[in-house]
Amino acid sequence: MSDKKKNNNKSNGPTKFKFNMYWVYAAIFVVFIGISFLNDNGLSTKNITKNEFERILNSNDIERILIINRTLAQIYIKKESESKEKYKTAMNSPFYRRGTPLYEYKFGDLQNFQKDLSEARSNGSLTFDEKYEDRTSFFDSIIGFLPFILLIVIWIYFMRRMSGAGGGSGGGGQIFNIGKSKAKLFDNDTKVKTSFQDVAGLEGAKEEVQEIVDFLKSPEKYTSLGGKIPKGALLVGPPGTGKTLLAKAVAGEAGVPFFSLSGSDFVEMFVGVGASRVRDLFKQAQQKSPSIIFIDEIDAIGRARGKNSMTGGNDERENTLNQLLTEMDGFGTDTNVIVLAATNRADVLDKALMRAGRFDRQIYVDLPDLNERKAIFEVHIKPLKLAKDVNLEFLAQQTPGFSGADIANMCNEAALIAARNDKKSIHHQDFLDAVDRIVGGLEKKNKVITPKEKETIAFHEAGHATVSWMLEHAAPLVKVTIVPRGQSLGAAWYLPAERMIVQTEQMLDEMCATLGGRAAEKIIFDKISTGALSDLEKVTKQARAMVTVYGLNDKVGNITYYDSSGQDAFVKPYSEETAKTIDKEISSMIEAQYQRAITILKKHREKLTTLANLLLEKEVIFKDDLVKIFGDRPFDKKQEEKEKTTEEKVTEENE
Numbered sequence: 001m002s003d004k005k006k007n008n009n010k011s012n013g014p015t016k017f018k019f020n021m022y023w024v025y026a027a028i029f030v031v032f033i034g035i036s037f038l039n040d041n042g043l044s045t046k047n048i049t050k051n052e053f054e055r056i057l058n059s060n061d062i063e064r065i066l067i068i069n070r071t072l073a074q075i076y077i078k079k080e081s082e083s084k085e086k087y088k089t090a091m092n093s094p095f096y097r098r099g100t101p102l103y104e105y106k107f108g109d110l111q112n113f114q115k116d117l118s119e120a121r122s123n124g125s126l127t128f129d130e131k132y133e134d135r136t137s138f139f140d141s142i143i144g145f146l147p148f149i150l151l152i153v154i155w156i157y158f159m160r161r162m163s164g165a166g167g168g169s170g171g172g173g174q175i176f177n178i179g180k181s182k183a184k185l186f187d188n189d190t191k192v193k194t195s196f197q198d199v200a201g202l203e204g205a206k207e208e209v210q211e212i213v214d215f216l217k218s219p220e221k222y223t224s225l226g227g228k229i230p231k232g233a234l235l236v237g238p239p240g241t242g243k244t245l246l247a248k249a250v251a252g253e254a255g256v257p258f259f260s261l262s263g264s265d266f267v268e269m270f271v272g273v274g275a276s277r278v279r280d281l282f283k284q285a286q287q288k289s290p291s292i293i294f295i296d297e298i299d300a301i302g303r304a305r306g307k308n309s310m311t312g313g314n315d316e317r318e319n320t321l322n323q324l325l326t327e328m329d330g331f332g333t334d335t336n337v338i339v340l341a342a343t344n345r346a347d348v349l350d351k352a353l354m355r356a357g358r359f360d361r362q363i364y365v366d367l368p369d370l371n372e373r374k375a376i377f378e379v380h381i382k383p384l385k386l387a388k389d390v391n392l393e394f395l396a397q398q399t400p401g402f403s404g405a406d407i408a409n410m411c412n413e414a415a416l417i418a419a420r421n422d423k424k425s426i427h428h429q430d431f432l433d434a435v436d437r438i439v440g441g442l443e444k445k446n447k448v449i450t451p452k453e454k455e456t457i458a459f460h461e462a463g464h465a466t467v468s469w470m471l472e473h474a475a476p477l478v479k480v481t482i483v484p485r486g487q488s489l490g491a492a493w494y495l496p497a498e499r500m501i502v503q504t505e506q507m508l509d510e511m512c513a514t515l516g517g518r519a520a521e522k523i524i525f526d527k528i529s530t531g532a533l534s535d536l537e538k539v540t541k542q543a544r545a546m547v548t549v550y551g552l553n554d555k556v557g558n559i560t561y562y563d564s565s566g567q568d569a570f571v572k573p574y575s576e577e578t579a580k581t582i583d584k585e586i587s588s589m590i591e592a593q594y595q596r597a598i599t600i601l602k603k604h605r606e607k608l609t610t611l612a613n614l615l616l617e618k619e620v621i622f623k624d625d626l627v628k629i630f631g632d633r634p635f636d637k638k639q640e641e642k643e644k645t646t647e648e649k650v651t652e653e654n655e
Contacts (some may be wrong), residue, residue, distance in 0.1 A: 201372030274320030463520025
């Protein structure tokens with residue numbers, strides 16, 4: 001028999017009975033209702049009219065009359081009269097029990113009824129007893145207590161919601177489990193299938209965490225030399241770089257129980273709950289050791305103590321952090337529990353949390369470089385149907401500053417664009433359109449732009465392209481467009497070089513190319529517009545960074561006013577005189593590059609006009625169009641010669 005048939009037989013077999021406490025509550029409620037109905041005399045008594053009541057009364061067969069709530073008379077028959085034929089029909093009812101009233105009579109006014117009874121007793125020498133009683137029915141009692149019942153039900157509902165009903169192992173759904181850990185457990189039953197092969201790039205980070213995996217698999221290899229168990233590793237880096245994915249890969253490779261939760265899972269409105277959850281989490285992890293605890297976004301509870309404490313006396317977040325510090329420090333090193341944490345705000349974490357002995361190593365997960373982006377592309381294109389013209393090398397070059405999450409989004413966006421255009425496979429242009437969509441925003445084909453505005457935009461973008469083409473250190477141009485996207489009315493796309501450090505000349509050339517758009521407007525129209533807002537913002541930030549951060553200005557000197565700790569954010573670290581000098585130098589630097597851009601454009605005004613007209617005609621132009629107008633860039637030839645010389649030297653050294 002095949003495995004499929006076995007699985008089908010298992011699924012078709014009898015399901016296991018699962019006990020639920022609510023069934024007990026329901027059974028008690030049903031029994032209670034049943035007893036109430038059985039004890040209710042309304043099932044065994046028969047309602048009679050006034051004439052029938054008077055006949056029974058005058059025959060002197062009534063033993064006693066019980067008047068309920070001053071509106072209803074319950075009639076009990078004498079034992080010697082029960083044998084009479086006229087009472088046998090009512091007494092043969094299956095609900096009738098001896099000692100209960102046989103008839104019920106609803107009279108109108110109590111005073112008239114009492115008067116009738118007195119007259120009948122005196123006229124016929126009748127012998128019967130009268131008794132008065134006030135009663136409340138079961139349903140009336142429920143209606144009376146209904147507001148309190150509703151309040152209790154609402155309270156239980158909100159307590160269940162706050163305690164995380166059904167969320168995670170150990171989280172529980174009951175009110176009394178609110179202090180239990182809400183971590184999701186991945187063990188033999190629910191294995192993590194992610195491995196290091198699924199994590200492209202991040203080679204340095206993978207080497208660091210690989211040692212943790214090796215230790216969990218064979219701890220004696222390290223402890224035999226006297227080494228101690230690493231307590232934890234902190235993954236730090238920008239959003240989307242793969243910190244959580246790397247932690248999942250560690251869990252998949254190590255094959256040990258893996259507790260995953262977020263830092264916000266400890267936070268609760270009740271005092272002491274966060275600390276209780278931390279204790280319960282480490283208790284569960286120690287019971288299943290060796291194991292891994294992964295806390296994502298640990299800055300939710302790990303912020304530096306004593307800051308932003310507006311509550312005064314008792315800060316629940318600080319209590320949670322104190323408990324986490326205690327549990328991570330511990331008294332023994334034989335628990336085999338390793339804590340992984342991830343954050344993109346390492347600067348705000350408490351110093352006690354960052355010290356060795358708690359997080360022994362900090363692993364920086366940076367944005368991927370050129371080769372790592374290509375490897376990430378190769379992972380994400382596996383499920384895609386690609387055309388033969390897709391160039392991953394070019395796509396990796398075209399996406400500087402993209403994180404792994406951005407690249408995954410780009411691949412998905414390219415697939416959606418290809419499907420929207422009814423293509424059978426994804427082409428290279430679809431990926432380029434996806435980059436435009438992600439970086440520039442949605443294309444606005446219906447945006448109303450006047451011919452004069454369109455001409456201004458064309459010369460503005462042509463100015464960027466011309467100046468960048470004529471500068472050595474400016475990024476090579478890929479394409480220029482005047483199609484509106486997002487908030488921009490046009491854009492020039494470049495292919496920036498992968499630089500680890502940037503020199504002064506490179507930054508000045510970039511500033512000059514950025515100001516080329518406004519310079520072109522000034523030369524052609526002798527007017528400037530508000531279209532250069534983003535350019536001015538970019539240039540101002542670059543100039544301020546050169547003067548105050550990187551120390552690239554002769555007047556201010558080799559001084560930086562940048563504070564990497566962020567502790568002096570509200571303190572100006574220089575005098576008013578220095579502030580004037582900084583402002584003056586920033587302004588003069590920007591104006592110098594603006595005049596430089598004007599000089600370049602005046603020299604190549606005819607080519608600028610040709611390029612702008614071509615842009616008005618086509619709306620999108622590429623590098624080949626610029627080569628036809630300007631010719632080849634001389635700087636590209638120099639770069640190629642340098643690369644060839646470098647390759648020849650490397651070849652000679654290897655030989």
